[in-house]
Amino acid sequence: MKKYAIILAAGKGTRMKSDLPKVLHKVTGKTMLDHVRVAVSALSPDKEVIVVGHRADDVLASLADGPEFVKQEEQLGTGHAVQIVAPLLDKDEGTTLVIAGDTPLISGDTLEKLFAYHESEGATATILTAIAPDPTGYGRIIREGGQVTKIVEQKDANEEEKAVPEINTGTYVFDNKALFDALTKINNNNNQGEYYLTDVIEIFKNAGQKVCAYSLDDFEESLGVNDRVALSQAEKSMRARINHNHMVNGVTLIDPETTYIDADVEIAPDALIEGNVVIKGKTTIKSGVVITNGSRIVDSVLHSNVEVRNSTVESSIMETGSNIGPYGHLRPQTILHENVHVGNFVEIKGSTLGANTKAGHLTYIGNATVGEDVNFGAGTITVNYDGQNKFHTEIEDHAFVGSNSTLIAPLHIGKNALTAAGSTITSDVPDDTVAIGRARQTDKIGRAKKLPHYKKLDD
Incomplete structure (x- = not known):
């Protein structure tokens, strides 16, 4: 049986108080929509359709693989959002997942279990x-004799229905043709004046068709993000999940509650990470890193x-045995080869340092190619920018700055060359040469x- 997925991502997210589309707000470095798509990918759907609306171009631009989509010009409810997918899916036999793009905690494992059930x-x-511990705001699952008969939205629920703790997470699986047939029969006669997807449940029951409910083991997964408070809750929950998985896989986190690791970070076993550390983006950390x-x-x-000691590393590569810090800074496009030492208050940008090179302290290296076994003395600066253009410095093996x-x-600067302390070097330095570029003391x-x-000293 073929599988299909419809992801609802059209909403503006008024309660977020942001011009950014709600589904593009990030949780652990990934947009909420990306998190949902990762979960959906566990199903290997034959077709995935994303319903976009508010700032649709921005939402689509965030998706590198160019998925199929439809645009909901007016946000007339979840039922309407799925209705407009009909030209792409309504003729197909199969099973269809409908899921909201603002549920970043849902897992692929849960979706697989939902389909299997x-x-x-x-x-x-x-x-x-x-x-739900507190079901306020959620649609309630109404049962008769244990069977689901309907879903009632909060604003349409009576007092008895509001007391029901079982809630709708906004994620469903349908027989595909039955879904689109039922959608032709829903209306907007409700307090919101919207077309509710949930109304198809009552249509199915009235037609004698079987409606089931699969209950989550972990309520946290059901979190739908509608405001910044929920966004922070999702961030905290996802971070705890990520950290737990890394520790189970052999990574030592000294203080997980103060360690912030993004979703796409890869860490090998036997890495050790202390507290108050932030690791973001598409970072890869190998075994034995501290x-x-x-x-x-x-x-x-x-x-x-x-080893990274109390330092910042951005868009850079540190090869085996290299180290930095404390208070060092590798800026983008920097490469440290094997066993390079970068010490305290050293900044490096757009440069490559060869194996066993050392820059111990108080040094700036920018737009440079540096060979092996080079030593930088304290206070060294590569002057790479004249206010308009960037220029390159090349320092060969075994030089001493x-x-x-x-x-x-x-x-x-050539091999085995040396620049004398306090020199300003303006010309190339040949191999095996000592360059002295300082004024004579007078x-x-x-x-x-x-x-x-001047203050005269007392006699």
């Missing part, structure tokens, strides 16, 4: 339900046995007594 029961419709308190890693690759050297790009004996700062 639906098929085992031979149902026309199966509703994913949950028992990341200490206060570090921030974004879109980077950290190979085996790398003396403390407080200023290297004016474009510049080439002493004016006694001249200090005539300067405003």
Whole structure:
């Protein structure tokens, strides 16, 4: 039997108080819509259709694979949103999932179980339900003799129905042809003046068709994000899930409650991460990596046995055995090869440092290619920008850059060359050369007594 999926992503999300479409708000670094699509992908649907509406172009631009979509010009309710998918699906035999794009905590495992239950029961419709500690605001599942008879929205429920704790999560599985046939029979005679998808349940029951409900084991998965409070709840829950999975897979998190790891981060077993660490984007961390308190890693690759001590690494690569910190900063397009040492208050941007090179402290390296076994003394600066253009510095193997050297790009420093401490280097330095670029010291004996700062010492 073929499987189809309809993802509802047309809403503006008024309660979010944001111009950004609701489904594009992020949870652990991924949009809510992306989270839902990852869960749906566990079903390997034969066709996936996304219903877009508010700022549809922005929603579609966020989806790299160009899925099929329909546009809901007016938001007239969930029933209407599914109705407009009919030209793409209503002739097909199969089973269709309908899910909201603002339910980022739903898991692929849950959707697989929902489908399996639906098929085992031979149902026309199966509703994913949950028992809510406080059901206020949710549609209620109304049963008679244990069987689902209808779903009543909060604003249309009477007092007895409002007391029902079983709620509709907004996720359903339907016989595809039966769904689109029933949608032709719904109306908007309700307090909202909208076409409710939930009305098809009563249509099925009145036609003697079987309607089932599959209850979630974990109520958290049912969370629909309608405001910033729920968004923060989703973030906290997803982060706890992510951290739990990493720890189960062999990663040591010293303080999981203060460790923030995005959904797409990959971490190998035997990595150790201290508290107050943020790891974002598409970061990959290999075995034996140590990341200490206060570090921030974004879109980077950290190979085996790398150490990041209270530092920031952005869009960079640290190869095996390299280390940084404390208070170091790797800016985008930086590569540290094996066993490179970057110390405290060192910033590197758009540069490659060869194996065993060291920049111990108080140094800026920008737009440079640096060979192996190069040593940077404290206070070194590559002057790569003249206010209009960026220029490149090349430093070859075994060079020694003396403390407080200023290297004016474009510049080439040869193998085994040395720049004397305090030098400003403006010309290329050949191999095996010592370059001294500083003014000769001149002493004016006694001249200090005539300067405003001078204070005569007591005899």
